[in-house]
Amino acid sequence: MKPLNEVIAACPPSGIRRFFDIAAEMDDVISLGVGEPDFVTPWRIREAGIYALEHGYTTYTSNAGLPKLRELICADLAARYDAHYDPGTECLITTGVSEGLDLALRVLLNPGDEVIIPEPCYVAYEPCVAFAGGTPVAVPTRWEDGFAVDADVVAAAITPRTKAILIGSPANPTGAVQPRSALEGLVRLAEQHDLYLISDEIYDRLTYTGAHQCLGALPGARERTVVLGGFSKAYAMTGWRVGWICAPAAVAELAVRVHQYTMLCAPHVSQVAAVEAMSGPGDDVDEMVADYDRRRRVFVKGLRETGLDCPEPGGAFYAFPSIRSTGLDSETFAERLLHAEHVAVVPGSVFGPSGEGHVRCSYATALPLLEEALVRIERFVRSL
Amino acid sequence: MRQILELLERDAQLSHDTIATMTGLPVAEVSEAIATWEASGAIRRYKAVVDWDTVDEDPTSETVTAFIDVSLAPARGVGFDDVAARIARFPEVRSVYLVSGSHDLRCTVTGRTIRAVSDFVSQKLSTIDRVQSTATHFVLKTYKRDGDAFSQPEPDHRLPVTP
Structure with a gap:
């Protein structure tokens, strides 16, 4: 047989998979390894989805997505972040940020173009760059700096082939929120070197220590920035697969072109549900965010009491404690913790070399389970 | 401060320590606020929410609940x-x-049996002055x-480890 696609074949499977397989075999596992909300989609939104099915919204929508949904998204970005996009030409509904990221990279990259990615970062960033024909260039961030991106480190990685910088804030896996100054540093670099910025803002609503800064709203950023967002995290709608791209019209137009041939449109029922998510009362979202924040405080304090150093996560629903004091590498720590105490966490090394020495713990889990997990982690750490 | 009450309303068993961590307030402040509310009657008491339908008990100890709508003749002044x-x-x-x-009033009444509730309505409630109908x-x-x-509760359909 002739060889399959060499770029894809060369891409290692996600390091998360192995832990999934072990954890799936065990009883009474407390999983802190889940990258999605433990809330079920609020009932009003599910009800809107049921209504959509009952009334036969089972067709395609326009390629770019329901106009009403695009209007709501753009109005929300304007109201919340003073970021202004035209729903007609600068906004596209995608099947989650995952597709949005893929589209953005395919539209921006020519073969061999480099994309600078500060790590630790979401596991899909580097593979998606490679799949789009580009070359991912990971640059480190430091725990000591709260994983803030250092513009000088990024600048040192820029070459004539550099096309874009890809950043996620608030971040999976660190929970770090990039300070405005760090984002401004990236915008300056982008202007100097004529680069694009891809900003994954799926966790924008889940910030606890300050307001979210939309990258597209920073001075000088708009014309070169692709903002990716979605409904999965804030509205607990991961399985509905709805997200969006907001970008300058030239980029959005090409993104629609790829989308119309590869995806055609995001699921109609999910788009109808997303309209309800955005247009109904937002109390349920506020309550979920408040609940994450309370768990975050309890969990981070508890982690510190187990003897692990834990930087304060400002967003998302992850804590990223340092396990260096245990002398174990993150993969060994995660594996031994799972076997000894049946607590699943994800080794930080899965998210890039700078994640080594840390584990990702999701606190999107019921409080009594978090408290039990803390007891088990403490027992494990003390046993070392 | 209102947040403390909202947390207790959802789960009265939260420790003062946990509430302090959740709200970012000092423990002493949380304890003092709760003591003040308990003293003033803002917090009446703490109780459990029981789903009696799941409690397997002697059927004679069951209670029945009824909603009673009451029509009244209003009186001047009150x-x-x-x-x-x-x-x-x-x-x-x-x-x-x-x-x-x-109707004017909606009451919830509990009793040991349907008969007990009926008797209460016919003998006690209906006979009060100015009660016109129930x-x-x-x-x-x-x-x-x-x-x-x-x-x-809805089952957790999430996979144990996801990106």
């Missing part, structure tokens, strides 16, 4: 307040509301009460 207060004093009466619509609705099954749904 409106419905005096009669409502009289009704509320009966221990069988769990709640009393003044409501809009075709309509009794026995509860057959409780699906949700005070924000707590009495059905199986």
Whole structure:
């Protein structure tokens, strides 16, 4: 047989998979390894989805997505972040940020173009760059700096082939929120070197220590920035697969072109549900965010009491404690913790070399389970 | 401060320590606030939300609940307040509301048997001065009460480890 696609074949499977397989075999596992909300989609939104099915919204929508949904998204970005996009030409509904990221990279990259990615970062960033024909260039961030991106480190990685910088804030896996100054540093670099910025803002609503800064709203950023967002995290709608791209019209137009041939449109029922998510009362979202924040405080304090150093996560629903004091590498720590105490966490090394020495713990889990997990982690750490 | 009350309303068993961590307030401040509310009566008491349908007990110990709609003749100066207060004093009466619509008061009444509740309505409630009529609705099954749904919680469909 002739060889399959060499770029894809060369891409290692996600390091998360192995832990999934072990954890799936065990009883009474407390999983802190889940990258999605433990809330079920609020009932009003599910009800809107049921209504959509009952009334036969089972067709395609326009390629770019329901106009009403695009209007709501753009109005929300304007109201919340003073970021202004035209729903007609600068906004596209995608099947989650995952597709949005893929589209953005395919539209921006020519073969061999480099994309600078500060790590630790979401596991899909580097593979998606490679799949789009580009070359991912990971640059480190430091725990000591709260994983803030250092513009000088990024600048040192820029070459004539550099096309874009890809950043996620608030971040999976660190929970770090990039300070405005760090984002401004990236915008300056982008202007100097004529680069694009891809900003994954799926966790924008889940910030606890300050307001979210939309990258597209920073001075000088708009014309070169692709903002990716979605409904999965804030509205607990991961399985509905709805997200969006907001970008300058030239980029959005090409993104629609790829989308119309590869995806055609995001699921109609999910788009109808997303309209309800955005247009109904937002109390349920506020309550979920408040609940994450309370768990975050309890969990981070508890982690510190187990003897692990834990930087304060400002967003998302992850804590990223340092396990260096245990002398174990993150993969060994995660594996031994799972076997000894049946607590699943994800080794930080899965998210890039700078994640080594840390584990990702999701606190999107019921409080009594978090408290039990803390007891088990403490027992494990003390046993070392 | 209001946040403390909201947290306790959802889970009265939260420790002062946990509430302090959740709200970012000092423990001493949380404890003092709760003590003040307990003393002033802002916090009346702490109780459990029981789904009696799941408690396997001697059937004779079951209780029945009924909603009783009451029509009243109002009186000058007091409106419905005096009669409502009289009704509320009966221990069988769990709640009393003044409501809009075709009746004036909506009461919740519990008793050991349907007969006991019926007797209460016919002998005690209906005979109060200015009570003109009553309509009794026995509860057959409780699906949700005070924000707590009495059905199986939704299972967690998430995979144990996801990106």
